[in-house]
Amino acid sequence: MGLLSAMREDTIAQNLRRIRNEKGISLSRAADQTGVSKAMLGQIERQESSPTIATLWKISQGFGMPLSFLLQEVTCTESCGAVRFPGSISVRIVFPYDAMLGVETFEITLSPGQFHQSEAHVAGLVEDIFVLSGGMELHVDETERQLSQGQAVRFAADQPHAYRGLDEGAVFLNTHYYGRGAF
Amino acid sequence: MGLLSAMREDTIAQNLRRIRNEKGISLSRAADQTGVSKAMLGQIERQESSPTIATLWKISQGFGMPLSFLLQEVTCTESCGAVRFPGSISVRIVFPYDAMLGVETFEITLSPGQFHQSEAHVAGLVEDIFVLSGGMELHVDETERQLSQGQAVRFAADQPHAYRGLDEGAVFLNTHYYGRGAF
DNA sequence: TAGCTTTGTGCGTTATAACGCACAAGGGGC
DNA sequence: GCCCCTTGTGCGTTATAACGCACAAAGCTA
Known part of the structure; x- marks a missing residue:
């Protein structure tokens, strides 16, 4: 059963970039919100650094969201809760x-x-x-x-x-x- | 609703120590299994270090379990799935x-x-x-x-x-x- | 166009993660 | 008791996380 979504190397980078883009904020604004430096956020997004769990926690808290939103491979973004039942069912x-x-x-x-x-x-x-x-x-x-x-x-x-x-x-x-x- | 189990500072330490004890293995055996040094595992258990996400991933892979088992505050261990219905219900x-x-x-x-x-x-x-x-x-x-x-x-x-x-x-x-x- | 602000990247510095190794203490077997 | 092995901790070293700052490029306004 495919429930265990393994974390791949770029999961965190993708998640951080996606979330930041969804918020429509720059690295600087994100740094202000999270207390993590702009340079580090950029490194994480470019996968040039493996952040400590404390840094990831700071980010999630600063963005006001669960830590797992950063860590978990997202298999659905807009498609969460989007199962449709076409036809006359x-x-x-x-x-x-x-x-x-x-x-x-x-x-x-x-x-x-x-x-x-x-x-x-x-x-x-x-x-x-x-x-x-x-x-x-x-x-x-x-x-x-x-x-x-x-x-x-x-x-x-x-x-x-x-x-x-x-x-x-x-x-x-x-x-x-x-x-x-x-x- | 209390579903968001915030990660507290000692969650990882407690989880790691508990899981290792459940497996009944020493730090050395755990180091063998995970590829993370004995000294580092000890530091994590004693909260003397904030591990990178890569290190935590190594541990979870080495133990053959989800990463979230390390990160998530466990509100039930033996009590998971342990809701009982006393009486004649x-x-x-x-x-x-x-x-x-x-x-x-x-x-x-x-x-x-x-x-x-x-x-x-x-x-x-x-x-x-x-x-x-x-x-x-x-x-x-x-x-x-x-x-x-x-x-x-x-x-x-x-x-x-x-x-x-x-x-x-x-x-x-x-x-x-x-x-x-x-x- | 010029000037200013914003944005993301790179760099050097500092703090710390992560390691291998040594060792004291504990446990087990003879 | 003695010896050996195991266990967890501490230490010094190396690699890297995380930072502040500088700067080139892009964007915006007058």
């Missing part, structure tokens, strides 16, 4: 995307025989299904399994997968974990 | 505790009028409720709210809270997030 939002938890939950309704194909979501996304009523099929990993009321399954959703409502249709909870877990 | 495990996600899910059944008091769970624990059938009351934050089928609520569960089944009883999903989100 019926979707109710149970819990909207929560940036701190990195989780969102929907209630989905499939009519009898209705088939819904989902393309691979962003890397690392894990998905839970809990069947509220009726029955359905889940197609993933080249396997096909049937789920009835009360049954639950968790799978890696950064691969294509599909649902099909059985004869009585199905209503299920669909939770997405966006890789905000351990890394 | 009926509980089914839907998803057991997952250390990478830091999440577990139960299906709980309350008979009509049944009252269940829960003491504060570990610091930072967040809880979701989704009512599958029937109706219930939730008592938390000195407020009391009624939830009927299909309704959901999220709240900080590191404080005392209580459930009561209404006249038709209640069945609900109960998800615990153990603070493995952003930090």
Whole structure:
């Protein structure tokens, strides 16, 4: 399962530059906000230095955000909480995307025989299904399994997968974990 | 909500020492496994040095675990996934505790009028409720709210809270997030 | 265009991370 | 008790993190 987003060498550099750009501030303004020198911030962004954890903490505090936002490889930026359900599938939002938890939950309704194909979501996304009523099929990993009321399954959703409502249709909870877990 | 577990100055030291003790290895063995010198590991454990992120990464890789296990303040060690439901309350495990996600899910059944008091769970624990059938009351934050089928609520569960089944009883999903989100 | 301000980079200096090694203390075996 | 090994700490050395400052280039305004 692809949840463990390994930190690659440029993760911190990319994150810092992206966050600074999102804030629309220069290195100087960032230095003012964080108490870390402009020269050091530039070094970090250019990967010319391996900062201490204390320096990274200063940056995250100065920007008013969690430290993990600097450290964790971001597999979704605008696409966090952006799973869409194209077509006529019926979707109710149970819990909207929560940036701190990195989780969102929907209630989905499939009519009898209705088939819904989902393309691979962003890397690392894990998905839970809990069947509220009726029955359905889940197609993933080249396997096909049937789920009835009360049954639950968790799978890696950064691969294509599909649902099909059985004869009585199905209503299920669909939770997405966006890789905000351990890394 | 208490999910943001701020990193305190001794978090890394405590985590490193705890993990090493859990493995039952000396500083020398740890140095062999991680490629970080014995002297440096000792300095980190005694908080005499602020390690670079590269060094911490080496340690986490050497121990074969996520970097976040070193950085994140652990609000539960043996108590992760350890929420218990004392009394006659009926509980089914839907998803057991997952250390990478830091999440577990139960299906709980309350008979009509049944009252269940829960003491504060570990610091930072967040809880979701989704009512599958029937109706219930939730008592938390000195407020009391009624939830009927299909309704959901999220709240900080590191404080005392209580459930009561209404006249038709209640069945609900109960998800615990153990603070493995952003930090 | 000229002048001023902003921006990011490079450089030299200082403080400290990270290391290898030595050693005192503790533990285990004979 | 003696000897050997293990363990954690301290120390001196080297490499590098982090800084302040200077400066070239870019951007903006009159």
